[in-house]
Amino acid sequence: MDQGEKHATPESQQGLSSKPLNVPGLKSNVSSPSHQEWSKRLFSSSGSTGRLLASQRRTSHACERCRLMRTRCSGEPPCTKCTKDGATCAFRDRKRERNKKDLSESKERIHELEKKNAALRRVLDNAVGTLPQSPQSRGGLDGTMSQSNSPRASTSATSSSHSKDQQSLIRRIKQVHGGERHSDNTVGSPGHQDVLVHSVDYGQGEGAAGLVGKRSEISWITRATKYLRTPADAQFDWHNEPEWLSNEKYSYFMDDEDVLSIDEDYVDAFQLPDNMAMTVLSEAFFHACQGIFNFVARDQFLDKVALAMKRPNRLCWEDRRWLALANLIWAIASKWLHMAKLADDDVNIESHLVFYSRARSLGLDHRLQQDHPDARGVQALGLLSLYLMINGSISRAWLVVGIAIRHASSLGLHLKNMDAALSRVDVEERAHTWHSIYSLEVVLSEILGRPTSTSVADTTVPMEPSEDTTHYQSASNEGSTETKAIWEAFLRRNRDVNHRGNSLSIDNVIPTMHHFYHNRLCTISHRIERSFYAPQMNTSWLSVQEGLNDHQAQLWEWEKSLPEELNFWSDVAVDSNPRAKITLALYHKSLEMMLHRTCLRKISIPDESAVSQQFNINSGQACIQAAMTLVDVLPEGPIMHEAVQLLPWWNLLHYLCQAMAVFVLELCLDAIHLDGCPDTLEARILKAMAYLQCLATESKSSYKAWRIFRRLLSYANGRVPKLNIADVPMEMRPPKSWTDGNEVQLLEDLS
Structure with missing residues (x-):
């Protein structure tokens, strides 16, 4: 490139081309000059450069009239053509500018519609479950909601591959137009986890004083007591909590010993x-x-x-x-x-x-x-x-x-x-x-x-x-x-106590990965607490069902990942410490009870689909099955010192009371998850009560728990005549640390 080309103006550079100018709709007879001719004309002193370029180049922005007529436009407002014809000359935005403006307006419109849609859905979620509606209006509303939900539902329904049957059930729930889409999570248990019905304090600070949340089995015991003490012919209000009934009265934990007794x-x-x-x-x-x-x-x-x-x-x-x-x-x-x-x-x-x-x-x-x-x-x-x-x-x-x-x-x-x-x-x-x-x-x-x-x-x-x-x-x-x-x-010393089997597990060591799998269960427990028992905004019952399915899948994945030496249900014989297997198995079933406790009640949803009803029944049955399996894991014929040696002694009372609370709640529901036949619970109830009885010889907390459940079983036996609890003793000897004051307080709480 020579010096002249380096100093060419921008206007002149637009006209440089070795190809002919093809203007749509305009047929030109002017042949394209060669590069040398262009160079001579551009840098000649005749001053004809501007006129030559103007006749050869195309304007970058034509007026609206010239654009429609497909004629040459001079490009300046008003253009030469419109001035000559005496017409109105108007210039619109360029195509790229129009596209940008249209895109911006479309995005703003979409954002506004999404906000309106979200607000509408919140109003519908809160209103549909409570306001009376005709079947016709309800059906139309269900159809509208299902259409708006279908893409997201389809994605989430296929996101997990842990259980084909369970995922298929969730998918079918989303496809039907049932009331579970619009009823909030208060139709199940727990309810009112976001409010404090009665003020609480620490009292003397003993036992489990203070607030007891819905995840605790103490809350489950209180709910069962309220149901059993409600007349059979009276309407039971699941959400009303009378003042005479408080978790404090049924908190079975007590200080077994005064830890400050020695100065x-x-x-x-x-x-x-x-x-x-x-x-x-x-x-x-x-x-x-x-x-x-x-x-x-x-x-x-x-x-x-x-x-x-x-x-x-x-x-x-x-x-x-x-x-x-x-x-x-x-x-x-x-x-x-x-x-x-x-x-x-x-x-x-x-x-x-x-x-x-x-x-x-x-x-x-x-x-x-x-x-x-x-x-x-x-x-x-x-x-x-x-x-x-x-x-x-x-x-x-x-x-x-x-x-x-x-x-x-x-x-x-x-x-x-x-x-x-x-x-x-x-x-x-x-x-x-x-x-x-x-x-x-x-x-x-x-x-x-x-x-x-x-x-x-x-x-x-x-x-x-x-x-x-x-x-x-x-x-x-x-x-x-x-x-x-x-x-x-x-x-290995000889002692004046009976030992059955190798409960001490002297020769076998705890697998090094025991604490890892236990900690994983703790994280799942944490997620269950945040998802179902924490104060939160109301969600639909369908969302609750999806959450139940997702967390159950996590528990299944955990169980499948267990090595043979930690898997209680493994058929492979492994020479390892049985205590680790039992501890993990009990904790696993405890979490399943917490998870499916949500469906362990009578759930009534207007216009609920049959698929959703079946899911609720399956979840309630899973809660009962977890409680029964937990009790089945425990060795037969409980003895105090062997239970402490073999089982997770620091948390055994908690597990037993969880299972017993689930059993009593199922009896309150007339054993609807067991086809009305409570006889499958009888052996487990007897075994769990026997464990509480053996622990009660050294523990005031276990003794109080045994007394509470014995009273509840008596109430339940009046409601469910088929239940046979004749083998459960009516009374037992209290531990040595049990005082007259403890007895008076317990009788007052149970009265």
């Missing part, structure tokens, strides 16, 4: 158990917790214990935090050993109250607030909450674990740790500490029916142990060879 001012805080007792207590804690509550690393703790044995009189004041934590571990172990009848006279196992008094003397007290604790302080708070829970002090345990969660999140224990300065053992211990505290809070949330303080979405710390984990050996009996030998010899 901490009169104990030697630095006194240690003898070496044998210290070893047994330390090993007993990790054995009893089954690898679920991994607050501390087992081997590291045993190393510290061994060091304390060698220098018992050289513990300094700086060791008080570790010693306070150790005393809580020994308190939990002492409680378990005495309940399991393993505390021999040969080994001086002191009462758990003594160890807790020493912990309080060292500053670890549920009545005090700790200031900026470190990770070890968070572990101590978690252990304190667990200790209070196994004593029946549920509300106090709930408050302590809440504080532990706050401190743990402040230390970032809920996040994946990438700090190179921390050892692998420290990183794993922090992760185990977080998941142990989280699991404990979820368990307490299930008992009390209260929302958890954390969200699954906020947690990034991994649950799975690293593949090369060798130092963090918690609850696996693979620590020091010496302490393991002492513990096994202690378990």
Whole structure:
């Protein structure tokens, strides 16, 4: 390109072309000049450049009249053609500008219509279920709603592949024009989870004081009591909660023992158990917790214990935090050993109250607030909450674990740790500490029916142990060879108690993945609580059914992912500890009861489709089946110490009361989910009551639960004559700690 081309004006560049100009509708006889001729004309001094370009080029914007007539337009308003013809000259927007404007207007219109549609649907969802309508108007409305929902419904119906039958049922529900689309979730249970009907307080703070939510079996017991005490010929109002009926009266949890009965001012805080007792207590804690509550690393703790044995009189004041934590571990172990009848006279196992008094003397007290604790302080708070829970002090345990969660999140224990300065053992211990505290809070949330303080979405710390984990050996009996030998010899001692089978599971270890699968169930439980039991805006009953299906699919997926050594229902014989299998199986069935409790009632929806009605029945049957399976998992002929040794002793009472509450609720419904035949429940009721009776020998909470359910069964037997509960005793001996004041209060609550 020469210098002249570099300095060509923009106007002149538009006219440069080696091809002829083809104007639509205009036939030109002018031949196209060559490139050299164009160059000569452009840079000649004759001044004819503008005239030549004007005659050859096409205007970029023609007026509306010239565009319609397909004639040449000069491009300036008014154009030469319109001026010559004496016509009105008007210029419209270009095509690209018109398209942009049309697109913008269309988007605004779509947005306005979507807002109006959403507002209309909210009004319809709230109004259709309550306002009377004619069948014709209702049918037309159903058709309109179904048409607007069909694309989204089709997508969500095929999003899961876990159960073809269940997914097919959900798909059919969406295709029909039934009333389940418009009735809100209050037609099922629970209801009124977003309001407080009666004010509550802590009272004396014992047991499960304070608010009890709809997820708790205590709330289920209260609902069953209201139904059974309503006259048979009276109309039962599911949503009315009379003032005389409160969850507080049917809260069966009590402080089994006064944990403050030993004054901490009169104990030697630095006194240690003898070496044998210290070893047994330390090993007993990790054995009893089954690898679920991994607050501390087992081997590291045993190393510290061994060091304390060698220098018992050289513990300094700086060791008080570790010693306070150790005393809580020994308190939990002492409680378990005495309940399991393993505390021999040969080994001086002191009462758990003594160890807790020493912990309080060292500053670890549920009545005090700790200031900026470190990770070890968070572990101590978690252990304190667990200790209070196994004593029946549920509300106090709930408050302590809440504080532990706050401190743990402040230390970032809920996040994946990438700090190179921390050892692998420290990183794993922090992760185990977080998941142990989280699991404990979820368990307490299930008992009390209260929302958890954390969200699954906020947690990034991994649950799975690293593949090369060798130092963090918690609850696996693979620590020091010496302490393991002492513990096994202690378990094999001859005692004056009967043992059937290998309930102690001495030779088999807990699988390392036990806590991982337990934590996964905790996350599913958390999602169930947020989806069905948390205060929320009203949703349609169809949405509730979809949620039930989705969460059940998660439980099915969890069950299918279990390895053989953790699968209770596996046909493959695996030489592993049976306690882990039983613990996971019981928790799995407990969550199924919580999930399908929503449909365990009489659901009445105007114009409900037959498919939706069948889904409701199936869900109610799933709740009953889960309760029956939970009881079937338990060994026959319950004995107190064997139940404590083999089963999840820290939560066994909760599981039993869940199952019994479901059984009583089904009896209140005249066994509609069992085809009106309650005889299939009789053996399970007898077995569950037998377990409560055996636990009641050492537990005030279990005794109170047994008394409550015995009264409810008497009421139910009057409503359901076919029920045979003659083998359930009418009375039983109370535990030694049961006082006259406890009896008076119980009779007043049950009156």
